[in-house]
Amino acid sequence: MEQNYGKNPTTVRATDHYKSEYVKSFVDKWDELINWEARAESEGDFFIRELKKRGKKRVLDVATGTGFHSVRLVQEGFDVTSADGSMEMLGKAFDNSRRRGHILRTVHADWRWLNRDVHNKFDAVICLGNSFTHLFSERDRRKALAEFYAALRHDGILILDQRNYDAILDNGFSSKHTYYYCGDNVSAEPEHVDDGLARFCYTFPDKSQYHLNMFPLRASYVTRLMKEVGFQQVSTYGDFQETYRQDDPDFFIHIAEKEYPKEEPEEEKQS
Numbered sequence: 001m002e003q004n005y006g007k008n009p010t011t012v013r014a015t016d017h018y019k020s021e022y023v024k025s026f027v028d029k030w031d032e033l034i035n036w037e038a039r040a041e042s043e044g045d046f047f048i049r050e051l052k053k054r055g056k057k058r059v060l061d062v063a064t065g066t067g068f069h070s071v072r073l074v075q076e077g078f079d080v081t082s083a084d085g086s087m088e089m090l091g092k093a094f095d096n097s098r099r100r101g102h103i104l105r106t107v108h109a110d111w112r113w114l115n116r117d118v119h120n121k122f123d124a125v126i127c128l129g130n131s132f133t134h135l136f137s138e139r140d141r142r143k144a145l146a147e148f149y150a151a152l153r154h155d156g157i158l159i160l161d162q163r164n165y166d167a168i169l170d171n172g173f174s175s176k177h178t179y180y181y182c183g184d185n186v187s188a189e190p191e192h193v194d195d196g197l198a199r200f201c202y203t204f205p206d207k208s209q210y211h212l213n214m215f216p217l218r219a220s221y222v223t224r225l226m227k228e229v230g231f232q233q234v235s236t237y238g239d240f241q242e243t244y245r246q247d248d249p250d251f252f253i254h255i256a257e258k259e260y261p262k263e264e265p266e267e268e269k270q271s
C-alpha cells in the first residue's frame with residue numbers, strides 16, 4: 001500500500017488519516033529516520049531520569065511507534081505497556097523488542113477512546129516523538145488528553161513532546177537536526193505550513209519520499225489544554241534543557257503533573 005493524499009494533499013486535515021499515513025514501507029524506513037543508537041545518545045537519559053526522579057515505575061507509552069522508548073524503558077527496568085493506534089507500528093515495535101530480547105506488552109488503541117482498551121492505572125503516560133500533532137481538531141485533543149489523564153494514578157504524570165511549531169509558524173523552518181531525527185542522509189522538511197497544517201516530506205537515501213500531514217501546535221496552546229483538562233502543573237523543556245530561548249529548540253517536552261498541590265499556586269494567591 002502507498003500513502004494516498006489524493007489530488008490536493010494540503011486539504012487532508014483529519015485525525016483519522018494517521019492510520020493510512022504509516023504504510024508498511026514507511027514504517028520499515030522509520031528506524032532509518034530516527035536511528036536508535038544516535039537518538040539514544042542525543043537524548044541521553046532525560047526521560048529515564050525524569051521518571052525515576054519522581055518515583056514513577058509503571059509507564060504507558062501511548063505512541064509506541066517502532067518501540068524506541070518502550071524498549072529503552074523496559075531495558076531500564078520500568079513496567080511498560082505499549083499502545084498505538086497503528087497495527088503496522090505495533091508489529092514493528094514487537095519485532096524490534098524481540099530482537100533485543102524483550103517481549104513488549106502491546107495494546108492496539110486509539111487515544112480518543114484509550115480507556116476502552118487499556119484498563120490499568122499508570123504512574124506515567126508518555127506520548128513522544130511529536131505524536132500529538134496528529135490530532136486535527138480541538139475536540140480530539142481535549143478527548144485524548146482527558147483519556148491520558150484518566151489512565152493515570154492520582155499523582156501520575158504525562159510526558160508529551162512536540163516540534164517547536166511556534167518558530168516554524170513565526171520565522172520559517174530551520175533545524176539543528178540533532179535530537180529526534182538522527183538518521184544520516186535522511187531529511188525531514190516542511191513542504192507546506194499554514195495555521196492549520198504542517199505538511200512534512202521525509203526523503204531517504206534511496207530517494208524514496210513519504211509525507212506526514214500534521215497540525216502545527218503552539219506550545220502555549222498545548223500547556224493551556226493540559227491545564228484545562230485538570231493537570232495542575234506543567235513544566236516545559238526545550239531540547240531537554242530547562243532554560244532556553246523560545247525560538248531555539250527544535251522540540252519542546254512538557255511534563256504535566258496530575259497531583260493536586262497542597263499549597264495554592266503563586267498566581268492564585270496574589271489575585
Ligand SMILES: C[S@@+](CC[C@H](N)C(=O)[O-])C[C@H]1O[C@@H](n2cnc3c(N)ncnc32)[C@H](O)[C@@H]1O
Nearest residue numbers: 018063065084085086089110111128129131134
Ligand atoms: C511520529 S510517530 C512517533 C513514534 C514514536 N513515539 C517515536 O518517537 O519514534 C507517531 C505515532 O503516533 C501514533 N498515533 C497517531 N495518532 C494516534 C491516535 N489518535 N491514537 C493512537 N496512536 C496514534 C501513530 O500510529 C504513530 O505510531
